[in-house]
Amino acid sequence: MLRETLIGSLLLALSMAPLAAALLCLLAPRPRFCEAVNLAAAAIALASALPLPFLVGGAAMLFWGGYVIIDRLAAWVVLCSAIVYFLASLYAVGYMRLLHEDPRLFRFYALFAGFGLTTLIAPLMNSIAIYWIAIELTTLVSTFLVAFERAAESMEAAWKYIMVVSAGISLALLGTVLIYWDGSFVLGPSYQMTWAVMGAAAARMNPVLTILAFLLVLVGYGTKVGLAPMHSWLPDAYSESPTPVSAMLSGALENTAMLGIVRFLGIARAADTGRTPQQVLVALGALSLLVGALFIVRQRGIKRLMAYSSVEHMGVVALGFGFGGSLGVAGALYHMLNHSLNKSLMFFGAGTMMRAYGSKEIPEITGVGRSFPIAGGLWLAGAVGITGAPPFGLFLSEFTVMRAGLQTPFAWAVYVMAILLVVIFVGFMNHFRAMYYDRGAAGPAPAPGISAWCVAPMWLSLVPLLILGLWWPSGIWSYLTSIAPSLSPALP
């Protein structure tokens, strides 16, 4: 009882803080005030999200008349989002000042807080349709964030983003309608479409229709996640948006959309649909890895490089969920957390270097190690981590996913993944070698000095990453494996 009230109030704080921040920013459009309000809201959100995984038990809990659900999976995803929201808000303070857009800054922070709000509450939505609406809202809010810098490229990126993602989300709506129809044969014409209800009814639902609905939802929410071949909006949106927004898009939003796919996977598995859902998920994951690898090797833009790396990592997560079983699911979920931390670090470094050197192109960023020892060192460490090398967290999660895959009929995907990870490592580190150690062309000298606001989040993301790479607490392990049976039990 006490636990319930505590969780309820934490959830309330989690959602009210960014909402209040957004409203305050609109009411009092002074830039420093907005920065502070947003940062405070992010801190409150993080403080509310941190205890959640510890407090949530095995069974899901419902609040607000059954509209809000909190279970272990949702708590995990909310935690990842809250971490990224806090780090990005911290970074934004220093970064946005470099844009010299102070008069418009209040709009940025209002939208940013709104974005944080929508990504935090989307995993908590119990009704499948309301979840869809929350994802749609995230798209709408983030489009304006992507378009914040009023340049032609930003507009192009924002247009592509909203078009492709809205088209995908409408497919997800079609899938939602079809799954409702599927359920109506079992549950009657009118019923509350919540995850639990669908999961319970799934065993009696028609497999063909369920597979069709799942595939539509996979393509639809997969567009948001950035799985290939629906990823075409991703490099543009990530590279043209302000860096804090890129970090949020990559670290928070992708996980939130993945949650939808994963819950539908749980429904599909319960509906006795055979291996098809997982086969498709594995295929898309492998394809994303391939596309990410190919575009990383030959890449000119620093933020586009990070974007393709996101595509690749979401492919790994998809592979993890596709393999199934407790290893696969645990590995995928751990990967979500590590990826959020690491990708934020990479985007922060990229944004800082971009502003310092005045260019987005890799060939024009040279001698980073000499000019920025601390920030550069952090960034290089992050690069080693993002390509999956030990001792950072991503190595552990990728290794777990591969181990899971070897026990399933999808072992071919593990070999593909291993080869592609090596390719990505080589390609990625090649770019960094060029930026750090190339003595060749001496580009323009970078603007000296990086604000502490920009370096602090990089430290704050690297240290947990290192810890998580060296030590996987048994508590986290048992937490993650307890989520697995409800989602995708091990394949026969």
Next chain:
Amino acid sequence: MSGRDILLQIGQVMTVLLLAPLIQGIVVQFEERVQRARGPGILQPYRDLWKLFHKQIVVPQTASWLFWSAPVVAFTGMLTVPILIPVLTNFPLPLSDMGDILGGGLILTLASFMIVLAGLDTASAYGGIGSSRAVMVAILAEPTLILVFVGITLLAKAMLPFVVNHLLVASWAAYWSPAHLFLVAAFFILLLVETDRMPIHSSTHIEVYMIEEGRILEYSGPLLALLKWASAMKQFILYTIFCNVLLLPWGLSIAGTALGALGAAIGLIVKFTLVASVVVFVETAQSRLRFYRYQEPLAASFLLAVLAIIGTQLG
């Protein structure tokens, strides 16, 4: 095989033969009137035919046997088709099962084909242009026509036009079903195309616009009369199929009496006048299009035929 039936059969052919120029006259007169000219009068095509039968035939040196045979084949074909379709009566007459809907379409196409060859036969430039344009249009129009016929067949689940007629008269649900309405629309577009009333050509004798007229430019005298009569009869036949089978299947003689046949003939003229006014309106309300846009109405017609067939499958 009673005498009455034979008389009715002959009467159907004679109706088509004699009334076709009248309908042609009505259409042309409407068109001229809509364009605020006086018009040549409804009976002008009769006067033209009379005049042409009294003129001399001039045969180009480059012409072959095709030159003589094409008008004859076309005319004969147009005389054959009225036997197969419900013109005056709504019950099949003795020779009506000689061919079904597709058979009628075959004979119509054969006649057009012979005229196209005749246009090429004389090796004149205008004949070539006319024939090539006519065939370009026909390439898209003929498959669509087949699809429309298939749709009609699926609608009534029978190949005979008479069955379709009975179905549409008997059942309001069938008449207002989406399949039927789409078939009407598709056939209307094809009607425009086949009777050369697309807003692409001009009805005046300007060679740049000619599609139909170009093919028969080298003909003169009675052969030209036969060709003109054949094209008027083709128009009449298509209108007959459109009205009596699809759009306005009422007004046909049920018992087969002389009075009934006469009434059916008058009913035909009334129905055709209605359709003709719509055709003229559609054609003149639209400004002339580039030739290559002929594919658009035909694609729309194809689409409507496909939707109609889908509609019949879902009933």
Next chain:
Amino acid sequence: MLSQPLDPLAASLFSLLAIVSLLLSFVMLASRWLKNYLYAFAAQSWAVALLSAAVGYYGHHPLLYLIAVLTLLFRGLVLPYLIWRIIRRLEIDREIHEILQPASGLVIGALLVMFALAVAYRVAGELHLAQGVAVLALTVMLAMALIGFLMLAVRHEAISQVLGLLVVENGIFLGSQIVVPGMPLLIELVVLFDLLVIVACFGVLVGYLATHAGTTSALKLKRLVG
């Protein structure tokens, strides 16, 4: 609702409205002029609203009358008005460089309808639904979604792309009215308002595109590659 046999008049009314909506999406596919798209879209929204009311009447779902009225108002009047304002502000009349000729578009659309029919037959067979209306609803829903995607893919004008997306939404809404009329009211309402917000955002973005990128045609938005 489709589990019990439908009154034949109801079935033909649903069929007629669904097929008219499909036909109007073909009209959109075949037109070059943006105003024509808009009128066809408005007419289609009206047909869908009428269908909603018909389903409410025959299926005894009184709440659907409310949804029908709101659909008529928002999808049928407010949305077209918003888009009309955007078109007027942009001073663009038509697709100038077409990627796909309207005639070819119609033929491809017909092929998509046949594909949707095949899928609908398969699904209806699996669910053992005897009625034509279920197959029709699924066919029209999938076909309109596919045609909307076709429009999104081959049109390069920003407004046409937005209208393509709205056709997809119309199709899904139409299908959901026939197959799942009992869906909770809240969801229907929120989806409707969501659509309004989407179009408002599109309007703002199209304005930004015109101002900052100098063009609303996707053929010219080619700076970001690789």
